[in-house]
Amino acid sequence: MNALPGFRDFYPDTLALRRYIFGQWREVARRYGFREYDGPPLEPLDLFTQKSGDEIVGQLFNFVDKGDRAVALRPEMTPTLARMVGAHHRDYKKPIKWFAVPQLFRYEKQQRGRLREHFQFNADIIGESDVAADAELIALAIDTLRSFGLKQEDFVVRVSDRRAWQRYLALLGIPDDQQYTAIQAVDKMEREPLEKTREKLGAKADEIIAFANDKSPKDELKQMLASLGDLAAFCEVDFKIVRGLAYYTGIVWEIHDRKGELRAIAGGGRYDNLLKLVSGVDLPALGFGMGDVVLGELLKERGLLPKLDHGLDCYLVIADESLRAAALKLAHDLRDAGIAVEYALTPAKVGKQFQAAGNSGARYAVTIGPEEWNAGEVKLKDLAAGKEERVKVSELKEKIS
RNA sequence: GUGGCCGUAGCUCAGCUUGGUAGAGCUCCAGUUUGUGGAACUGGCUGUCGCGGGUUCAAAUCCCGUCGGUCACCCCA
Numbered sequence: 001m002n003a004l005p006g007f008r009d010f011y012p013d014t015l016a017l018r019r020y021i022f023g024q025w026r027e028v029a030r031r032y033g034f035r036e037y038d039g040p041p042l043e044p045l046d047l048f049t050q051k052s053g054d055e056i057v058g059q060l061f062n063f064v065d066k067g068d069r070a071v072a073l074r075p076e077m078t079p080t081l082a083r084m085v086g087a088h089h090r091d092y093k094k095p096i097k098w099f100a101v102p103q104l105f106r107y108e109k110q111q112r113g114r115l116r117e118h119f120q121f122n123a124d125i126i127g128e129s130d131v132a133a134d135a136e137l138i139a140l141a142i143d144t145l146r147s148f149g150l151k152q153e154d155f156v157v158r159v160s161d162r163r164a165w166q167r168y169l170a171l172l173g174i175p176d177d178q179q180y181t182a183i184q185a186v187d188k189m190e191r192e193p194l195e196k197t198r199e200k201l202g203a204k205a206d207e208i209i210a211f212a213n214d215k216s217p218k219d220e221l222k223q224m225l226a227s228l229g230d231l232a233a234f235c236e237v238d239f240k241i242v243r244g245l246a247y248y249t250g251i252v253w254e255i256h257d258r259k260g261e262l263r264a265i266a267g268g269g270r271y272d273n274l275l276k277l278v279s280g281v282d283l284p285a286l287g288f289g290m291g292d293v294v295l296g297e298l299l300k301e302r303g304l305l306p307k308l309d310h311g312l313d314c315y316l317v318i319a320d321e322s323l324r325a326a327a328l329k330l331a332h333d334l335r336d337a338g339i340a341v342e343y344a345l346t347p348a349k350v351g352k353q354f355q356a357a358g359n360s361g362a363r364y365a366v367t368i369g370p371e372e373w374n375a376g377e378v379k380l381k382d383l384a385a386g387k388e389e390r391v392k393v394s395e396l397k398e399k400i401s
Numbered sequence: 402g403u404g405g406c407c408g409u410a411g412c413u414c415a416g417c418u419u420g421g422u423a424g425a426g427c428u429c430c431a432g433u434u435u436g437u438g439g440a441a442c443u444g445g446c447u448g449u450c451g452c453g454g455g456u457u458c459a460a461a462u463c464c465c466g467u468c469g470g471u472c473a474c475c476c477c478a
Contacts, residue, residue, distance in 0.1 A: 005469070058402085059476070076478050104478055109402075111472070120478060191474095244477050267478080289478060319436045354438035369436060383438075 006108075006116025016308035018119070021148075021292055022101055025121040028144045032136070034099040034123055039080035041103060045070040047079045050278065061105040061116070073105035077122040078271070078287060079278055085126050086279020094127030094283075113263040113294045121266075124287030126275070131220050134251045134270060134286060135227035141255060141266050141288055142234045148295070149304045155265060158238035159225075159253040162269070164218050165242065168211055172204045180246065186212050187242045212239045224251060247271045250286070257298055265298060266290035313400055315357035315383075316343035319350050319369030327368045330378075330393070337397045358383060364400055 003009050010018060026036065045062050062072035074080060077100055085096060100122045110116055123140055125133045138157060145155055162183075169179045185200040189212060198205040217225055217237045225232040235253075243252045252269030256262075268288020276282040299305050314334070318327045324347075331341045342360055344353050350367075357365040367379040372390060380399060381388040391399055 002469080059478095078478095106476095106478065108476075110470090114477080118478070122478095263477090291478065317437075350436045351438075354436095356438085358438040365437080367436070371436090379437090381437075386438090388437080 004116070006110040008115065008117065012310070013308070016310070017296060017305065018292065020306060020308060021295060022119070024147045025099075025101060025144060025290075028140065028147050029099040029121075029123060032097070032123075032140045032143075034097045034140070036100060037081075037084065037098045038100055038102065039074075039077070039084060041074055041105075042071050043074050043080060045072045047083065047278075048072055048075065059106050059108055061107045074102065075104055075106045076289070077102045077104065077120065078124070078274065081122075081124055081126075081287070082275045082278040082285075085283070085285075086275055086281040089126070089281055089283065095133060096126040097124075098126075099123040113297060115293060119292040121290040121292075122287065124285060126285040127283050129272065129284040131224040131251065132227050134220075135224045137268065137286055137288060138224075138235070138253060139228060139231050141268070141290065142231050144290065145255070145265070145295075148299055150298070150302065152234055153258060154298070154302060155234070155255055155257055157235040157253055157255050158241045159221060159235050159251065160237070160239050160241040161218065161221050161251050162242065162248050163220065163250055165211075165239065169208075172207055174204065182208060183242045184244075186240060187244060189240050214239060220251060243267060243269055247274045247277075249273055253288075255290075261301075262298055263294050265294050309361040311340055312342055312360050312362040313340045314342075314364040314366050315353070315360050315362040316341060317350060317353040317357060317365050317367040318343060318347075319367055321347050323368050323370065323373055326373065330366075330368065330396075334397060334400070337401065339397065339400050366396065 008014070029036070045057070045060070048060060049057065057072075060072045060075055062070065065071050080102075081098070081100070085092075089096070101119055102122060103117060103119050105117050107116060108114065121144065123137060125137055138159070142157060165183060165186075166179060169182055170176075174182060182201060185197055186208065189197050189209070194209075197209065201208050215237050221237060225235060225237075228235065241252060241254050242248075243254070248269040249272045250270030253267065254264045255266040256264055266288055268286065270284070270286040272284040272286075275285055316327050316331055318324055327343060331343055334341045340362075342362065344356060348356070354365060362383060365381040365383055367381065369379070372378055376394070377390045377392050378396060379388055380391045380396065
């Protein structure tokens with residue numbers, strides 16, 4: 001029986017990669033002063049429909065539980081965060097800077113870079129309306145990617161602003177109820193023929209398309225880029241970015257690989273009205289998400305995956321079975337000292353044991369044989385260098401660690 | 402959800418056009434005579450040829466369905 005479609009089994013190598021990615025996410029978040037939180041993977045269906053409407057149900061992994069509750073596996077973290085912050089925001093000083101590494105679910109046909117389940121680095125700032133917060137969050141996203149060895153030539157942050165769009169569309173005389181339609185057409189511009197976009201946009205199509213292609217920063221964006229300092233070099237103004245979600249209210253952005261081969265690596269923006277909608281507490285907020293799937297693909301393509309071994313320090317080679325009991329005692333002494341130790345569980349030839357030692361990825365092989373053991377010593381071999389020396393058993397711990 | 406392509410050992414794939422009931426490389430396991438690995442050599446294991454049905458004396462090979470994968474659309478975390 002296989003894993004369900006769109007779900008992954010994590011074998012040790014794959015899990016090692018996942019842990020590496022999570023580790024970088026957490027480390028960079030820590031450096032930026034963000035604290036980790038989490039919530040339930042299963043939520044009331046209403047939590048998601050009240051924000052996005054009933055249409056979203058088609059994309060959700062939802063069902064009715066045994067208590068007759070309509071529930072859904074979380075497709076995103078923001079509603080949970082909004083609820084949590086709304087309930088206890090008085091317990092925390094503002095701005096609240098939190099991050100999470102949730103597993104998210106969506107009932108959709110899978111394809112490259114999009115499964116039915118993925119992990120996402122999610123960072124949010126709540127209670128700060130200044131553009132400095134937008135800059136700080138983008139800086140966090142950029143530094144996160146840099147921590148994996150990705151450089152300016154690998155990715156680009158495309159920044160845009162919903163408010164600039166609203167102001168411009170209002171200036172053109174587009175009524176409020178048609179603005180979202182126009183914004184959605186802009187969102188699809190890149191993937192559709194120009195004629196189709198023009199058709200959707202109607203009378204003011206030329207003006208709107210010109211605005212979308214204008215690369216000069218306006219108002220808040222100008223300030224935001226100034227706050228970013230040197231990191232602004234990673235950014236490009238691109239008003240074609242508007243983000244699909246309806247709840248964004250200000251600066252929005254996406255990170256793409258420069259070659260444009262993959263899906264968006266990360267995306268985020270400001271959503272000042274969402275907390276009030278979900279929790280009744282009126283606080284400005286902004287956040288972003290970065291998925292593990294696309295990021296993993298990009299790192300693989302750029303050859304940036306580190307060698308991930310399982311951190312074994314030494315492999316004990318039992319040269320004579322009469323010393324097995326002594327070897328086991330030594331193994332446990334070393335383990336008590338925090339050293340990772342393996343040995344052959346059943347009798348095997350020395351050659352075999354060395355082969356196993358090599359395959360295990362251990363840094364050292366420690367040979368326990370009658371001759372040395374009687375002198376209170378063992379042989380310590382550096383497996384990478386191929387050099388071997390005799391050391392006193394009493395000094396072994398120090399040599400290895 | 403719609404459409405194109407694909408589905409053969411743990412992995413990568415050949416065989417399918419012109420039906421005669423399965424192969425290679427890698428991996429894994431064992432050995433190359435008994436206290437030193439990553440190489441080489443030798444040998445070995447593994448498949449209901451995704452699943453179900455049909456055509457046929459005979460199907461991995463042809464036909465239909467189904468499930469899974471993949472790409473595009475839809476949608477976007």
